[in-house]
Amino acid sequence: MTPEPTIFIVDDDQEVREALQLLMDSVGLQARTFASAREYLDAFDPDLPGCLVLDIRMKGMSGLELQEQLNRESLHPPIIMITGHGDVPMAVRAVQAGAVDFIEKPFNDQILLDSVHRALEQDAEQRGRESRLAEIREHLARLTPREREVLDLVVTGRRNKVIAADLGISQSTVEAHRAKVMDKMEARSLSDLMRMMLAVQPN
Amino acid sequence: MPRLSLLLFILLASAPAWAAQTVRIGILSHRGTAATLARWQPTARYLEETLADTAFQIVPLDFSEVPLAVARSRVDFILVNSGIYVDLEVRYRVSRIATLNNRRGDRALNRFGGVIFVRRGRQDLRDLDDLRGRTFLAVDQASLGGFQMAWRVFHEQGIDPYRDFRRLDFAGTHDAVVLGVLHGKADAGTVRSDILERMAAAGRIRLRDFRVLHLRSDPDFPFLHSTRLYPEWPFSKLRHTPNALAQRVAVALLSMPPDHPAAVAGQYAGWTIPLDYQPVHDLFRALHLPPYDQEPEFTLQDALARYWPVLLLGLSAFLVVSALSAWAIRLNRHLARAKRRLEQRHELILNSVADGIYGVDLEGNSTFVNRAMERITGWSAQELIGRNQHEVLHHTRANGRPHPPEQCPVYAAYRDNRPRFVEDDLFWRSDGSAFPVEYSATPLQDEHGRTLGSVVVFRDITERKRAREQARLRQQELTRVARLSTLGEMASGIAHELNQPLTAITTNARACVRLMEAGRAAHLGQCGDILDKIAGQAERAGEVIRQIRRLARKEAPERKPLSLSGLIRGILVFIEPDAARAEVDLKVTFAVERDQVLVQGLLIEQVILNLTRNAIEALSTLSGRGRRLTLGTRPCDHTCIECFVEDNGPGLPPEVRDRLFEPFVTTKAEGMGLGLSISSGILSAHGSRLEMDTPAEGGTRFHFRLPLADVRSES
Numbered sequence: 071m072t073p074e075p076t077i078f079i080v081d082d083d084q085e086v087r088e089a090l091q092l093l094m095d096s097v098g099l100q101a102r103t104f105a106s107a108r109e110y111l112d113a114f115d116p117d118l119p120g121c122l123v124l125d126i127r128m129k130g131m132s133g134l135e136l137q138e139q140l141n142r143e144s145l146h147p148p149i150i151m152i153t154g155h156g157d158v159p160m161a162v163r164a165v166q167a168g169a170v171d172f173i174e175k176p177f178n179d180q181i182l183l184d185s186v187h188r189a190l191e192q193d194a195e196q197r198g199r200e201s202r203l204a205e206i207r208e209h210l211a212r213l214t215p216r217e218r219e220v221l222d223l224v225v226t227g228r229r230n231k232v233i234a235a236d237l238g239i240s241q242s243t244v245e246a247h248r249a250k251v252m253d254k255m256e257a258r259s260l261s262d263l264m265r266m267m268l269a270v271q272p273n
Numbered sequence: 274m275p276r277l278s279l280l281l282f283i284l285l286a287s288a289p290a291w292a293a294q295t296v297r298i299g300i301l302s303h304r305g306t307a308a309t310l311a312r313w314q315p316t317a318r319y320l321e322e323t324l325a326d327t328a329f330q331i332v333p334l335d336f337s338e339v340p341l342a343v344a345r346s347r348v349d350f351i352l353v354n355s356g357i358y359v360d361l362e363v364r365y366r367v368s369r370i371a372t373l374n375n376r377r378g379d380r381a382l383n384r385f386g387g388v389i390f391v392r393r394g395r396q397d398l399r400d401l402d403d404l405r406g407r408t409f410l411a412v413d414q415a416s417l418g419g420f421q422m423a424w425r426v427f428h429e430q431g432i433d434p435y436r437d438f439r440r441l442d443f444a445g446t447h448d449a450v451v452l453g454v455l456h457g458k459a460d461a462g463t464v465r466s467d468i469l470e471r472m473a474a475a476g477r478i479r480l481r482d483f484r485v486l487h488l489r490s491d492p493d494f495p496f497l498h499s500t501r502l503y504p505e506w507p508f509s510k511l512r513h514t515p516n517a518l519a520q521r522v523a524v525a526l527l528s529m530p531p532d533h534p535a536a537v538a539g540q541y542a543g544w545t546i547p548l549d550y551q552p553v554h555d556l557f558r559a560l561h562l563p564p565y566d567q568e569p570e571f572t573l574q575d576a577l578a579r580y581w582p583v584l585l586l587g588l589s590a591f592l593v594v595s596a597l598s599a600w601a602i603r604l605n606r607h608l609a610r611a612k613r614r615l616e617q618r619h620e621l622i623l624n625s626v627a628d629g630i631y632g633v634d635l636e637g638n639s640t641f642v643n644r645a646m647e648r649i650t651g652w653s654a655q656e657l658i659g660r661n662q663h664e665v666l667h668h669t670r671a672n673g674r675p676h677p678p679e680q681c682p683v684y685a686a687y688r689d690n691r692p693r694f695v696e697d698d699l700f701w702r703s704d705g706s707a708f709p710v711e712y713s714a715t716p717l718q719d720e721h722g723r724t725l726g727s728v729v730v731f732r733d734i735t736e737r738k739r740a741r742e743q744a745r746l747r748q749q750e751l752t753r754v755a756r757l758s759t760l761g762e763m764a765s766g767i768a769h770e771l772n773q774p775l776t777a778i779t780t781n782a783r784a785c786v787r788l789m790e791a792g793r794a795a796h797l798g799q800c801g802d803i804l805d806k807i808a809g810q811a812e813r814a815g816e817v818i819r820q821i822r823r824l825a826r827k828e829a830p831e832r833k834p835l836s837l838s839g840l841i842r843g844i845l846v847f848i849e850p851d852a853a854r855a856e857v858d859l860k861v862t863f864a865v866e867r868d869q870v871l872v873q874g875l876l877i878e879q880v881i882l883n884l885t886r887n888a889i890e891a892l893s894t895l896s897g898r899g900r901r902l903t904l905g906t907r908p909c910d911h912t913c914i915e916c917f918v919e920d921n922g923p924g925l926p927p928e929v930r931d932r933l934f935e936p937f938v939t940t941k942a943e944g945m946g947l948g949l950s951i952s953s954g955i956l957s958a959h960g961s962r963l964e965m966d967t968p969a970e971g972g973t974r975f976h977f978r979l980p981l982a983d984v985r986s987e988s
Contacts, residue, residue: 083773083777085773085774085777085806085810085813086773086776086777086780088777088806089776089777089778089780089781089784089806090780092780092781092784092785092803093780093781093783093784093787095784095788096783096784096785096787096788096791097787127769127853127854128853129853132856152776154765154768154769154772175772175773175775175776176772176775176776176778176779176780177776177779177780178779178783179779179780179783179784179787180783182780
């Protein structure tokens, strides 16, 4: 089963870091603190679910730079930026680069907690989608090459007669392969199969 | 001559009878009585014939007899030479009635002169002046034509014959004089006119052997002559002689024909109306001869003639003295006027000066005051003069304590004869109020260098002090505005610095509330710790605010011994977030243990803030990483400590570097350009100097030195 989501807190101010951890603790959320972006990167594990509460302005690597690094990974926890007064332009850049939210210091605890919950949902969602794609890929791997060829042509919307002509096989053979594909892909209908293939191959 | 004939007729016709009377005619006789009688008897006979009723007797008189005969009236008429006549005229009032026409060859002349001559060969004797120091020959001292006429000429030339000739001889006769000169017995000589011509005619001399000096010419006079011409012998009547007789004699003489036998016998050519004998008078007067030889009769003219150089000198001296006196009087008047004017001007100047001026004598009493002093102090001149100035003006110090007279600089000035200048003191007005003054007290000396007292010039400096105080306040305000401006530039950094503790506080507090609401006993004990933390964080925020307020307030003017590193640490709350925001790597180093400096802490903090702020701004133009700011202190020597702010930014453009500390010079797009000029001003007020250099590795380094407080207090 997937592990419990964690709130990753990155702030170079110890007082703020500890206060945030206490807040998460007070609402029963698991939190981990990091004194710098580098420290977090070193401990980064894409498989760990949760969200990132990140101070935008820090000594050494800034919050924005950390975000940039994480965007190169296939999967990372959603980011909530904490900004000081006057850092709004930077926060906007952070959102454009994919941050879930930005919150100005000093902040209302409820607003932060709401934001954290939203981020966790988003993470769960992105992590769920990820596991479904993995299942489809697994099913695809079961197909024989001839079955994969038939599948690709079916997805383009070609009829069996056309497919048989293209592949130089009989129409009944095409039908047999189709049945096998539907079975192996565990598709309930043609449209179900189409959705699966679109999810795997967005293009 | 019909008229004359008529006159003669009338006179002769009406003639009274003097039959029994003999008229005596005195005649000067210098050739002896017989000769004189022989010469003049025919003339007497002519008169007897002409007058008919009167006998005439010739009385020959020698030179010495003439005056006596005249004085005693022994003669009625007298015939003497012109010289004697003039004497008699003056002394005995004789009057001439006719003048003799002398017979000279075929001519009748009634005038004669003198001739001054030398031998022709004497080329060295060209004029009268050449005769000085020579020998001179004349006829006789009393001879009119043979000496006196020439004497007058010499006299007029400034030559005194008795003094200026080597020798003056009298030859006795005219002929002897001529021959003497001819034979070289004398260098020059004088005789009466016509002598030379007569001797030449007689063949005794040749005229060409002689040369006449001072030759004069007269168209009516044919003979050589060197002098004026004088009238010939006059025929005179005495005072007692009746006029009627004199008239008849005169008519008889005048009507005698020139070639009458009597005239021929008398060697003359008749008579003429009496001539003017003034020239003879003049001659005697000029030569001071009788009758003009008496001192009492010494005339002004004589005096003028004789003493003219002395008189001229005297007159000149008188004129000079008069002129000098006049000048002296004028000068005196002028000086008096100038003095009055000077005094007026002196007073005018004294009174037009805005500064108070007064004099003090050796007793300390005021001797004079000007109007400004009266105006400034409210005391009138009468109230001040003669009174002790110290007691009036200067009795109390600014702190209210009495000002002892022995410490008064005004007195000190004349005690040791050295001027004093006092920049800030207090004088007292008549209304009991005091005003700040600056004054000079200068010893006053007379022309012998003796000290008389001193002169004090003072100025009310109330306005100046107020202006100075206002300027100081303005500068202080400007400094503060600049500081606030710097704080403004750092506002977001400061906000961050406040946000951090505030964020921690709110977050902790809310968490605590949640824990308590959840009633999770395990966490309740934790809440105490959390509240402690909250308090600490609130203090941290308060500290930042205190720092801001400290920087924003007006500086306290006094200096205190403060730790320089302590000052820097205090403002790191502003510098650190500012540096962090600009992604500047800030390094703070304190390399000195003892760093107590006597400063106005706020102002030094302002300087350091300015410098770090500038450095951070300079660094922010640098792209990428590696922005470094180093701030700290280091020792320079045992008396002072150096504070420095160093960045590795792009450095300053050269055109700005030279004018860096001037106001309103800036490289920033925004900013007043006051930071460095104010910093520089603050440091120079601390006896220090803001310096800038460019390290070889690039960037900019500002530094300044402050003297250590304990060293200062020891010294």
